[in-house]
Amino acid sequence: MPSPSSRHDAFAVCTPGLEQLLEGELRRLGIRGRVGTGGVAFRATTRELYAANLWSRVATRVVVRAARFEARSFAELERAARRVDWASWLGPGTRPVFRVSSRSSRLYHTGAIGQRLGAVAEHVTGHAPSGDATSEQLFVVRVRRDAFTISVDSSGEALHRRGWRLATAKAPLRETLAAAMLLATGWQPDRPLVDPFCGSGTIPIEAALLGTGRPPGADRAFAFQRWPSFAPGTWASVLASASRAEREAAKRCGTLVIVGRDRDAGAIEAATANAERAGVAHHLDLQRASISELQPPASTPGWILTNPPYGKRIASGGDLRDLYARLGQVARTLFAGWSIGLLVTDRRLAAQAAVPFEERIRSSNGALAVSLLTGELRTPG
Ligand SMILES: C[S@@+](CC[C@H](N)C(=O)[O-])C[C@H]1O[C@@H](n2cnc3c(N)ncnc32)[C@H](O)[C@@H]1O
Known part of the structure; x- marks a missing residue:
């Protein structure tokens, strides 16, 4: 053994x-x-x-x-x-x-x-x-x-199951992929983060967990804990170091500005319930609003990081191309100086936003092939 x-x-x-x-x-x-x-x-x-x-x-x-x-x-x-x-x-x-x-x-x-x-x-x-x-x-x-x-x-249930996402909205994003978006963009907790299509809140919640230095697996169990060879003393020491690291990160992180918006009231309800379960609700500003109502939450530039609706048409029957064009227009006019990251299935659709994008990640969300595209929203002039 x-x-x-x-x-x-x-x-x-x-x-x-x-x-x-x-x-x-x-x-x-x-x-x-x-x-x-x-x-x-x-x-x-x-x-x-x-x-x-x-x-x-x-x-x-x-x-x-x-x-x-x-x-x-x-x-x-x-x-x-x-x-x-x-x-x-x-x-x-x-x-x-x-x-x-x-x-x-x-x-x-x-x-x-x-x-x-x-x-x-x-x-x-x-x-x-x-x-x-x-x-x-x-x-x-x-x-x-x-x-x-x-x-x-050694894990048991897949690690993207952190234990807090019990409520889901349409087309939820894997927690691991939301975390990958944050790591790939290099978002720092002293920068504001806005997800205008937040659905069940996966990106804002993962950002708050990252920003507060909370281990993603803090609220779940692992298969190795049931092994006869499990070493409880070693595990207790890993948890104790995690608590110390979290206290240190909390001292450093100050006030997080993390915003989630969605035009669907059910999505905001789900996001709020998930954020409460994850213990980060007090760090998040989650409200119902459509993309046309989006406003920057702070004067310091940060990241718009989101996965907009996939597919061909949105529920209201409108064309998704219009939605991406609207996102691009709001981002370019109101968020100049910010960076933007979109997780998309269709790069041609993303082109409607009229932002020069580069591809950072090519991966999948369930059965769907996805790309993370990032770009800079230039200040005019
Ligand atoms: C792909 S889902 C986002 C999923 C989310 N990342 C999650 O993990 O649950 C896209 C979201 O965009 C929202 N949405 C669609 N049109 C919108 C609009 N015009 N303004 C704001 N939100 C919109 C939908 O309600 C849906 O929740």
Whole structure:
């Protein structure tokens, strides 16, 4: 069983397109990672593994390599699986769940691979059959040319589920992507931030969490807390450092100016409820208003950061091109000197805003391909 001083071969998974931002986050935690497709690989102490889960705003989950072996038959698979340290990850009452992918390999029936591994894990740990389990532990199994890699998920529910977004409006943005927008633009908490299409408040709330130095995972649990190898002292120390860091950030951050607007009353209600659950409602100014009523909240220039409606037409039946043109006009005339960042699915639509944009991120929000475009709103003359 690994001890608190063990080293783990870890991989922080993210939505493709966010790898560099994730690497930067890990670096700020003192962790040196190697960027790969869809994530960042790193050697972690137990403390670093816990800290990455607590602090990463961009990662979807963090997995740890549990075993690596070759198997060309089920007999070989079972023999190798008996040597895996299942008892470190599976306590009584936890059922193993296997997410298997197999390519170019003799064993290709992913369901059967998962079943055999599950049977061996139950036999080795001596725990009751899976039917009596009250929780699940995910194992990610990758088979390539007969080589098996088994990774254990240390996060549990995906990390974008921070615990505060219970109310959603239309087309909500993943929390991890909202955080990525903030990190990619380099927004600083001493600058105002305006989201004119805030929906359920994801961008303003993530900004407030970032600005106040609050760990994104402060209000949730993680799979590693149920592992028999869990080190409670190490976790308590990670939480204590987080509280200290948050107190320090609170001293530095002063008054945040973070504004969310949406023309839909239900969206503002959802955003307010979410902000209250996240403990940041007092930092936010959330009000119902349409884009035509938008005003700068401060004389210091900051960021308009938003994801405007997607699709072809808006609910009122108007053309989305008009909405983007209106956004551009309001931004150029009233927000001169500010910067603007739009998360969009359609660059031609964004061109209606008539702002010279550059693409900062290409990623996805659920099944939709998205780009973060940023630009400067020049002062006239
Ligand atoms: C893609 S959603 C934003 C989702 C949001 N980022 C979230 O995480 O929930 C776009 C939002 O724009 C709002 N909207 C549409 N037309 C608007 C207008 N003319 N003025 C202000 N808000 C508008 C919609 O009500 C919707 O909530």
